[in-house]
Amino acid sequence: MPQIDRHKNRTVDIEFVAAEDFAHFPYPERFTLVFVTNGSIKGILNERPITISAPAILCLSEEDTIQVFDKHNASASSFSFHPDFLNSTPHSETQTYFPTDLKIETGLSLFRKSPERTGIPRITEKAYPQLFEWFFVLGTEVYAQSDALWACRIKKYFIQIMGVIEDLNRHSEQSPVDLVLEYIHTNYPDKIILEDLTKCAYLNRVSLNKMFQERCGCTAMGYLLSHRLKVAGNLLTHTDMTLNEIARATGFEYDTYFIKQFTAKKGMSPTAYREISRKFSAAQ
Numbered sequence: 001m002p003q004i005d006r007h008k009n010r011t012v013d014i015e016f017v018a019a020e021d022f023a024h025f026p027y028p029e030r031f032t033l034v035f036v037t038n039g040s041i042k043g044i045l046n047e048r049p050i051t052i053s054a055p056a057i058l059c060l061s062e063e064d065t066i067q068v069f070d071k072h073n074a075s076a077s078s079f080s081f082h083p084d085f086l087n088s089t090p091h092s093e094t095q096t097y098f099p100t101d102l103k104i105e106t107g108l109s110l111f112r113k114s115p116e117r118t119g120i121p122r123i124t125e126k127a128y129p130q131l132f133e134w135f136f137v138l139g140t141e142v143y144a145q146s147d148a149l150w151a152c153r154i155k156k157y158f159i160q161i162m163g164v165i166e167d168l169n170r171h172s173e174q175s176p177v178d179l180v181l182e183y184i185h186t187n188y189p190d191k192i193i194l195e196d197l198t199k200c201a202y203l204n205r206v207s208l209n210k211m212f213q214e215r216c217g218c219t220a221m222g223y224l225l226s227h228r229l230k231v232a233g234n235l236l237t238h239t240d241m242t243l244n245e246i247a248r249a250t251g252f253e254y255d256t257y258f259i260k261q262f263t264a265k266k267g268m269s270p271t272a273y274r275e276i277s278r279k280f281s282a283a284q
Contacts (some may be wrong), residue, residue: 002015005145005150012085013081013084014079014082014142014154015079016079016138016139016142016143018077022068026060026064027062030062030081030082031059031060031061031062031081031082031111032078032079033057033059033060033080034057034059034060034076034078035077035078035079036053036055036057036058037054037075037077039071039073040052040071042070043067043068044065044069045064046065052120055123057120057121057131059107059110059111059120077139081158088277088278106158106159107166108162109166110165121165121169122168123168127164130164130186138157138158141154142154149240152240155239156241159231160189163185167185176201176208176211180208180212183196183197184224184227188224188227189249191253192251194221208220225265231249232247232249233273233277236270236273243255243258243259
């Protein structure tokens with residue numbers, strides 16, 4: 001059921017189920033992430049037979065049809081949300097408009113229907129512990145509502161989770177660059193040095209950067225910076241987190257360094273970016 005925000009006079013149309021029984025899918029007017037952490041299930045998804053073995057993520061839209069007819073020691077949690085939850089937050093608590101055109105886009109391709117779509121992204125052994133932690137904290141935030149920014153933190157974890165899943169789904173075979181991309185997308189909130197990336201890829205600095213230049217047009221550490229700034233841009237637009245909170249959430253040790261890097265790469269300060277991105281959405 002929708003959550004009543006204890007800090008603001010509003011309803012947040014999300015729900016977290018700690019022990020999912022697969023009996024009510026799909027939830028009406030919702031997107032749903034199902035994180036299978038143990039066992040396996042068999043069923044029919046969009047008229048195609050499926051077998052899901054832990055660890056796995058199942059992405060369901062309201063239009064999907066699913067029937068689960070066999071569960072073997074299956075344990076799972078689910079996070080469901082109305083599409084409006086992906087809207088950016090108001091530009092100001094004192095203003096009356098609510099942007100409707102600017103939404104979180106990270107990972108939404110996993111919910112869209114196509115002949116090739118399975119809705120079951122591959123979860124690797126390396127990515128699983130971080131996804132498990134983020135999903136657990138997301139669920140805790142739904143129930144705890146520890147302060148007025150609890151919904152912003154849920155969006156933060158949603159962006160993190162969907163970013164990793166989207167990347168895992170994009171690459172079926174992992175090259176050294178894929179290994180490093182997975183490491184970056186999973187660990188970017190933490191301190192990362194070049195040696196961490198070379199060890200991950202089993203390459204020296206020169207070879208790794210050459211492969212990154214060929215595929216991404218930048219060095220490995222350059223990609224890390226651009227990814228952190230991309231996530232920071234999402235958080236600036238879609239949450240009311242402070243600059244210091246965003247800096248820490250995206251791997252910058254100090255907010256002053258975050259502001260310097262963001263301004264240098266984006267051509268404007270984080271505060272100006274936040275204002276412009278939200279005004280742009282309202283003008284559409």
